[in-house]
Amino acid sequence: MNQDSANADVVTKRVSLKNLYLDPNNYRLIHEKDQIKVDEDHIKDQAVARRTFRLLVGDKNQHIRDLIDSFKSNGYLPVDQIQVRELASGGHVVVEGNRRIATLKFLAQEYDQKGIELGRLDPAIFSRVPVVLYNDADESHHLTLMALKHISGNKKWGEWNQAKLLEKMHRDYGTGEDEICRKVGISKVALRRSLRALALVKQYQDSDYGDQFNESKFPIFRETVSNSALKQWLGWDEGVNKPATHIENTELFFSLLSQEPDEEEDDDGHIGFNSSFKDPAITKRDDIRLLSKILKDEQALKELKYSRDLHSAFSASDLVFTERRERAVQSVAKDIKTLKELTIHSEQLPELESALGHLQGIVDRTRGSGLSGVEQNRVFHDRIDQHFSSLHIESYKKLKNLRLNKLSRINLLAGLNNSGKTTLLEAIYLLVKQNDFAGILEVIRRRGKIPEDHINPAWLVEQLEGKIAVSGMFDHKESSLQIRDYMESGNDLDTSRYLRTLEIITRFGAEGQESQTRVFKGRERETLSDSIRLLSQVVYSSPFFLNEPQHYTTFYHKSVQSKALPIILEFISEEISPSISDVRLVDELQRFLVSDNNFDKALDLMGYGEGLQRIFFISLIFASAQNGVVLIDEFENAIHAELIGKFAPFIHKLAVTFNVQVFLTTHSKECVDAFVANVPEVDDFSYSTLVNEGEQIAVREYTGKKFKKLVEAGDIDLRSIR
DSSP: OOHHHHHSOEEEEEEOGGGEEOOTTOTTSTTSTTOOOOOGGGTTOHHHHHHHHHHHHOTTSTTTHHHHHHHHHHOOOTTSOOEEEEOTTSSEEEEEOHHHHHHHHHHHHHHHHHOOOOTTOOGGGGTOEEEEEETTOOHHHHHHHHHHHHTSSSSOOOHHHHHHHHHIIIIISOOOHHHHHHHHTOOHHHHHHHHHHHHHHHHHHTSTTGGGOOGGGHHHHHHHTTOHHHHHHHTBOTTSSSSBOOHHHHHHHHHHTSOEEEEEEOTTSOEEEEEEEEOOSOOSHHHHHHHHHHTTOHHHHHHHHHHOOHHHHHHTSTHHHHHHHHHHHHHHHHHHHHHHTSOOOGGGHHHHHHHHHHHHHHHHHHHHHOOOOTTOOOBSOSSOSOOEEEEEEEEETTEEEEEEOOOOSEEEEEOOTTSSHHHHHHHHHHHHHTTOHHHHHHHHHHHTTOSSSOOOHHHHHHHTOSOEEEEEEETTEEEEEEEEEEOOOOTTSOTTTEEEEEEEEEEETTEEEEEEEEEESSSOOEEEESOOOBSSOEEEEOGGGTTOGGGGHHHHHHHHHTTOHHHHHHHHHHHTOTTEEEEEEETTTTEEEEEETTSSSOEEGGGSOHHHHHHHHHHHHHHHTTTSEEEESSTTTTOOHHHHHHHHHHHHHHHHHTTOEEEEEEOOHHHHHHHHHHOSOGGGEEEEEEEEETTEEEEEEEEHHHHHHHHHHSOOOGGGOO
């Protein structure tokens, strides 16, 4: 039983139909044109009762036909409770079960006046209807009962009716989002989507087209607020009263949703309106998805304004060819996967080799014109003025209430083993990734040293336990992240395979995002989100994945495209190995081959020392993190102290070139000293140490200038400063 039901004073009794009054304010009726708000004192008025009865049964009894047949065939089966509340003037108003009571009233009337055959329905039910009376329950409680039945239950109302009930709970009774989700059993994503859709509906109703709204349009508005491209085009801003702030685009959108009067020109050249109208261009939910595809195509939008035909506008753009290309690429990838599982005969090799040559040409041509890779996610802003100026790890694994306020372009995080350095990098990574579930997977993959996303779902769920709350000031705006895991319940869940749900709620300035991911055993995860945008690009480098050079191919191509590779090779030649002139990626083998003047043929990079490999791979990631964040765990791993002194200034050069903020961890005093002795711009560096204080991890922070003075004054070990 629902907790609220358990707390109410519940009485089961039998009441005559004559003393049961239908609820004229029932949310099943709010879409009806004749429905009006009725005060408590007038619920029993005959005119009100007749109107409510007519709206519930329909002009031709169409709304209760199924119940009439059921009652006659099966009799009255009290499977679902009739829930009522007492009226001050006597009698009871129906809270839950209005349609069933209306059906009984109709049958009683037909039985008394026409003597109709009731089948298996015992007429005694008309004078002794079993009901449940909640003596001390207020309207908020009754709203919860209806929500449990008609939103998350098995007798769902239409989307408009559901949304209006949720709005009343939230707005009129001040019920918080978390409490509504708990009471009703719906997700926060679903709740907010309904409330946002109602806000956009209100804006439409206030517009010139407002008289054309009816509840059949509501699914279109709900789809609109779940489409990130369309929200951005409308200028969606949750911080103002009007969610759509781009006036021109909003007016166009409302026009496309509505009939437009058709203009005509008379013999004298005067423009007027005739009696005909142009049909709406958007009439169903799927039209929103098509509209979102053409928003950035000016030619397609121009055609849409002229023709008011979405499909014609789509055909007029380059998007047709884009989708055709995407389908072709997906088809090729699928067919190749199939071929890998089959035995190929030698006579088929010429055709395959020819196809391979054509495919390689396409790949090379594409790389020459631009690169689209896994690290190029959608971000809030392409260019930022300032990265993180402060961080607050409220709760993440062993880190509790940890604050960093002296951040700079390059931040060296020192500490002894098990002091939380890697955990801090993970928290920063999650904050930058915002509501992208891929961020969680990457963190868990690295922590578990799992080469690919082959994470066991049950093990994944175990890693998600515990509160996660991280925030920080990024590009002069407050950013935050909260992650929680919980168990869902609902009819749409395959509970035999369902393990747990992970909810991510983030905010950047005035813009909030959420995502929910259901984890199952033996089947793919399900993720629901209105949008996924990152604070910036972010790349995480770990020394434990040097044996997977294929993960660096995207970084390599981005470095080639941005002209960073020659700079990297010049540094390696001048500071590490003068004989190396080039490093090239061999695509068919996913290997890096080194052109070394000391050898007649190219050598595999894996044949060189791990220090050279680590320096090369770290250098590659900066181009892919442009205007973003680079995280480097155990920076000194495999790199000799002498090379660190040379590499530190180069790290600074790459960070400046690509406008990147760097966080790197170390537990080596030699690494810290090498940075202090060789950094070119002392103000671009900060130094922090994480120390164990009992069960708490604390941080000691120093600006580059202050820490340099401390080092010059004496032999200071950053790792052990208290």
